[in-house]
Amino acid sequence: GRTINLADYRPTDFVLERVDLTFELDPTETKVEARLIFHRREGVDPAAPLVLDGDELKMTGLLFDQIEMEPARYTETADSLTIRDLPESAPFEITVTTLINPEANTQLMGLYRSNGIYCTQCEAEGFRRITFFPDRPDVLAVYTVNIIADKAANPLLLSNGNFLGGAGYGEGKHFAAWFDPHPKPSYLFALVAGDLGVVEDTFVTMSEREVALKIYVEHGKEARAAYAMDALKRSMKWDEEVFGREYDLDIFMIVAVSDFNMGAMENKGLNIFNDKYVLADPETATDQDYANIEAIIAHEYFHNWTGNRITCRDWFQLCLKEGLTVYRDHEFSADQRSRAVKRIAEVRHLRSEQFPEDSGPLSHPVRPTEYREINNFYTTTVYEKGSEVTRMIATIVGRDGFKKGMDLYFERHDGEAATVEDFVKCFEDATGRDLTQFSLWYRQAGTPQITVSSSYDAAAKTFSLSLEQMVAATPGQTAKEPMHIPLRFALIGENGAEAQPTAVSGGEVSGDVLHLTERSQTFTFSGIGARPVVSLNRGFSAPVNLHFAQSTEDLAHIARHDSDLFARWQAITDLSLPNLTAAAEAVGAGKPVECGSALCEALLAITADDSLEPAFRAQALALPSESDIARELGANNDPDAIHQGRQAILAAIAKAGAATFRALFDGLASSQPFSPDAAGAGRRALRNAALGFLALSENSPAGAVEAFAEADNMTDLSQALTVLAHRFPDATETHAALAAFESRFAANALVLDKWFSIQATIPGNGALDRVMRLMQNPHFTASNPNRVRALIGTFAFANPTGFNRPDGKAYHFFAEEILAIDKRNPQLAARLLTALRSWRLLEPVRADQAREALMSIERAPALSSDVADIVERILK
Ligand code: B3K
Ligand code: ZN
Numbered sequence: 001g002r003t004i005n006l007a008d009y010r011p012t013d014f015v016l017e018r019v020d021l022t023f024e025l026d027p028t029e030t031k032v033e034a035r036l037i038f039h040r041r042e043g044v045d046p047a048a049p050l051v052l053d054g055d056e057l058k059m060t061g062l063l064f065d066q067i068e069m070e071p072a073r074y075t076e077t078a079d080s081l082t083i084r085d086l087p088e089s090a091p092f093e094i095t096v097t098t099l100i101n102p103e104a105n106t107q108l109m110g111l112y113r114s115n116g117i118y119c120t121q122c123e124a125e126g127f128r129r130i131t132f133f134p135d136r137p138d139v140l141a142v143y144t145v146n147i148i149a150d151k152a153a154n155p156l157l158l159s160n161g162n163f164l165g166g167a168g169y170g171e172g173k174h175f176a177a178w179f180d181p182h183p184k185p186s187y188l189f190a191l192v193a194g195d196l197g198v199v200e201d202t203f204v205t206m207s208e209r210e211v212a213l214k215i216y217v218e219h220g221k222e223a224r225a226a227y228a229m230d231a232l233k234r235s236m237k238w239d240e241e242v243f244g245r246e247y248d249l250d251i252f253m254i255v256a257v258s259d260f261n262m263g264a265m266e267n268k269g270l271n272i273f274n275d276k277y278v279l280a281d282p283e284t285a286t287d288q289d290y291a292n293i294e295a296i297i298a299h300e301y302f303h304n305w306t307g308n309r310i311t312c313r314d315w316f317q318l319c320l321k322e323g324l325t326v327y328r329d330h331e332f333s334a335d336q337r338s339r340a341v342k343r344i345a346e347v348r349h350l351r352s353e354q355f356p357e358d359s360g361p362l363s364h365p366v367r368p369t370e371y372r373e374i375n376n377f378y379t380t381t382v383y384e385k386g387s388e389v390t391r392m393i394a395t396i397v398g399r400d401g402f403k404k405g406m407d408l409y410f411e412r413h414d415g416e417a418a419t420v421e422d423f424v425k426c427f428e429d430a431t432g433r434d435l436t437q438f439s440l441w442y443r444q445a446g447t448p449q450i451t452v453s454s455s456y457d458a459a460a461k462t463f464s465l466s467l468e469q470m471v472a473a474t475p476g477q478t479a480k481e482p483m484h485i486p487l488r489f490a491l492i493g494e495n496g497a498e499a500q501p502t503a504v505s506g507g508e509v510s511g512d513v514l515h516l517t518e519r520s521q522t523f524t525f526s527g528i529g530a531r532p533v534v535s536l537n538r539g540f541s542a543p544v545n546l547h548f549a550q551s552t553e554d555l556a557h558i559a560r561h562d563s564d565l566f567a568r569w570q571a572i573t574d575l576s577l578p579n580l581t582a583a584a585e586a587v588g589a590g591k592p593v594e595c596g597s598a599l600c601e602a603l604l605a606i607t608a609d610d611s612l613e614p615a616f617r618a619q620a621l622a623l624p625s626e627s628d629i630a631r632e633l634g635a636n637n638d639p640d641a642i643h644q645g646r647q648a649i650l651a652a653i654a655k656a657g658a659a660t661f662r663a664l665f666d667g668l669a670s671s672q673p674f675s676p677d678a679a680g681a682g683r684r685a686l687r688n689a690a691l692g693f694l695a696l697s698e699n700s701p702a703g704a705v706e707a708f709a710e711a712d713n714m715t716d717l718s719q720a721l722t723v724l725a726h727r728f729p730d731a732t733e734t735h736a737a738l739a740a741f742e743s744r745f746a747a748n749a750l751v752l753d754k755w756f757s758i759q760a761t762i763p764g765n766g767a768l769d770r771v772m773r774l775m776q777n778p779h780f781t782a783s784n785p786n787r788v789r790a791l792i793g794t795f796a797f798a799n800p801t802g803f804n805r806p807d808g809k810a811y812h813f814f815a816e817e818i819l820a821i822d823k824r825n826p827q828l829a830a831r832l833l834t835a836l837r838s839w840r841l842l843e844p845v846r847a848d849q850a851r852e853a854l855m856s857i858e859r860a861p862a863l864s865s866d867v868a869d870i871v872e873r874i875l876k
Pocket of ligand 2: 299303321322325
């Protein structure tokens with residue numbers, strides 16, 4: 001495909017006034033009649049034609065004001081329909097009839113079938129696979145939808161908005177009509193038809209309107225939707241309380257389907273979800289599943305205001321709805337759970353997913369300026385960095401300022417398709433703060449690197465902090481400007497008390513936020529009676545990398561005393577990383593690995609500290625991952641050395657803390673019935689972390705075998721199975737446990753996904769053969785995206801030693817799979833392929849193999865534009 005540029009944006013020539021759709025559903029030949037009322041926009045050339053988008057459509061009729069259109073007036077191509085000789089200003093009606101084949105739609109874009117259910121996915125450009133249409137987000141219209149279908153097979157006929165009515169319709173058929181009064185872009189259109197079970201509830205809004213809530217799932221799975229319903233009601237309440245946003249239709253529906261390209265979709269009034277993010281009960285869902293369901297239910301619901309009521313002018317503005325809505329769901333989860341633990345999890349995710357993206361070949365600004373395939377821009381940069389940018393606005397303008405800015409945004413832009421500039425302007429206008437320099441965060445790609453040094457002058461009682469910022473070149477952007485970086489900080493004294501400076505010079509400091517705006521800047525704090533320890537970027541107020549050679553003693557001091565839990569966790573991370581990188585280097589050089597005593601002591605002190613919440617202690621014990629270590633090493637990575645080094649450090653900690661881990665594991669055994677709440681989840685997380693260390697120090701599967709047998713919930717069961725499979729892959733106990741798990745959950749696809757993932761991530765050279773064997777398992781289905789991601793995706797993304805075997809065989813296997821997947825589902829293939837984005841950081845032997853595998857993809861005939869775009873950028 002050709003490149004689309006932000007600078008080329010211009011509004012459509014024609015304004016769409018109304019949309020009336022009639023679907024006659026059939027598995028292989030669905031007829032879609034679209035009646036569209038347009039008028040020419042004022043000032044537009046009266047000769048300009050109407051150009052509609054299409055994709056794989058078969059047109060069987062075209063009317064102009066109800067009369068068949070002469071062939072000379074229109075031209076149909078593979079991706080467009082152009083209509084000429086249209087009225088100069090009067091409204092006119094175009095009626096297009098198309099035939100589509102939902103059963104053959106393996107891309108899962110447009111109207112498709114999942115387990116016998118008709119469903120749709122239209123974002124970003126799926127609506128054009130249903131009918132010819134101005135398929136872009138700045139075309140907002142009111143929709144009426146009529147659905148006609150076989151009644152026995154499809155008792156349920158759903159679309160956006162409010163239900164108008166329904167009736168029988170000829171032999172064995174029935175119809176239903178829906179009307180959505182809120183103007184919306186086509187990407188928010190949805191239709192569902194089929195035979196599903198339902199869970200119902202109601203919600204009374206702040207203005208006391210009763211809203212019907214319905215969650216549709218496969219028959220027999222209703223009980224597993226209870227948690228999602230609870231999360232939905234909490235989300236609705238929270239958005240009223242925190243953002244003053246009320247729901248705006250009589251009904252809110254969620255449909256869970258098993259074949260879905262991503263997590264979920266915020267279609268107006270009719271969210272469609274990957275069932276992985278709806279279904280949960282203690283026997284089948286882990287604590288992580290519960291947390292994900294809560295977050296994604298909230299995220300899609302929050303889109304009703306940030307995305308649907310106010311949508312995006314064009315797809316370059318994607319972060320306007322996604323970054324903002326992720327920020328909203330992060331805040332929601334922080335309020336529902338432990339704020340500090342939530343923040344730690346977010347930062348871990350940002351560092352392991354977004355930082356590598358931002359420092360590699362796929363790096364792009366939060367608001368890109370060009371794309372070839374928009375589906376490839378639903379990235380962690382747009383979502384998670386976009387959320388961090390929103391968080392920084394809140395930090396800079398303060399809590400009240402943020403509230404005022406958001407209120408102004410809702411007031412000013414409700415019903416519109418807006419831009420990032422519109423959004424930022426609301427905070428400037430509401431607070432008077434100039435955000436010009438700050439706006440670079442939207443335009444400039446790359447993670448800022450900040451080099452920090454400090455000095456203390458005892459005689460003058462001053463403490464100075466020197467900061468220097470740098471952003472490395474990224475694709476298409478070589479020269480970078482200094483950014484406005486808000487850093488929360490504290491100066492911590494001897495006993496943990498925070499020093500309060502009498503004055504500050506060198507730049508703006510407001511409250512606990514230091515504003516770094518120059519390339520290099522020195523802040524001097526007066527009235528500091530003793531050398532303080534600086535805790536910088538508290539709460540991860542800015543998504544940057546700090547390079548600050550703090551002493552081991554200072555880090556240990558922060559780990560022990562900081563009142564900001566996030567900073568304590570960060571200090572533990574900063575203590576671990578040098579040990580982990582040194583360990584990898586020692587393994588590479590054939591030397592013994594040593595673990596610094598400061599790390600062990602600080603970590604075990606936190607582990608044993610019962611005054612700290614268990615979830616936090618579990619986070620501290622989850623040391624940086626192998627890919628975190630790879631990133632810290634920077635280049636010439638040997639995944640085997642990194643893995644072995646990390647294992648040696650873990651073993652040293654396991655040995656030093658054996659008694660602590662034993663006491664924790666025994667002491668945290670639960671006598672209460674399972675509850676998915678944050679406190680229960682935290683205890684399980686800490687207990688399972690202890691189990692992992694015990695397996696190392698005892699070097700025996702016995703403990704995990706026992707835990708597996710005793711588990712009364714999926715978190716404990718899957719953790720015990722992971723310990724067995726990862727630490728004792730060849731033990732007979734492990735084979736027995738894997739077989740028992742497989743047969744117990746043979747009928748539950750989501751649990752089987754876990755079974756595949758656990759095995760796909762067993763470290764070492766044997767992983768590729770295991771994955772290939774698992775592909776022959778009768779439960780493996782290449783047509784289900786969750787299953788493909790669980791096996792092939794997890795192998796590529798989360799098994800560094802197995803995937804990066806030095807002979808390159810796994811890369812070549814992966815390349816072949818990508819090509820096969822691309823044939824049926826380009827979006828899925830392109831997303832999986834990003835697993836190779838950091839190939840240049842590998843040591844040369846592996847890097848050469850990876851490049852060859854990538855080139856074999858690039859050379860393959862008939863690549864989708866999705867895969868072509870990714871492979872070309874990765875190789876560039
Ligand atoms: N807006 C959708 C993502 C659509 C992805 C299209 N390739 C889900 C979400 O972010 O809420
Ligand atoms: Zn979203």
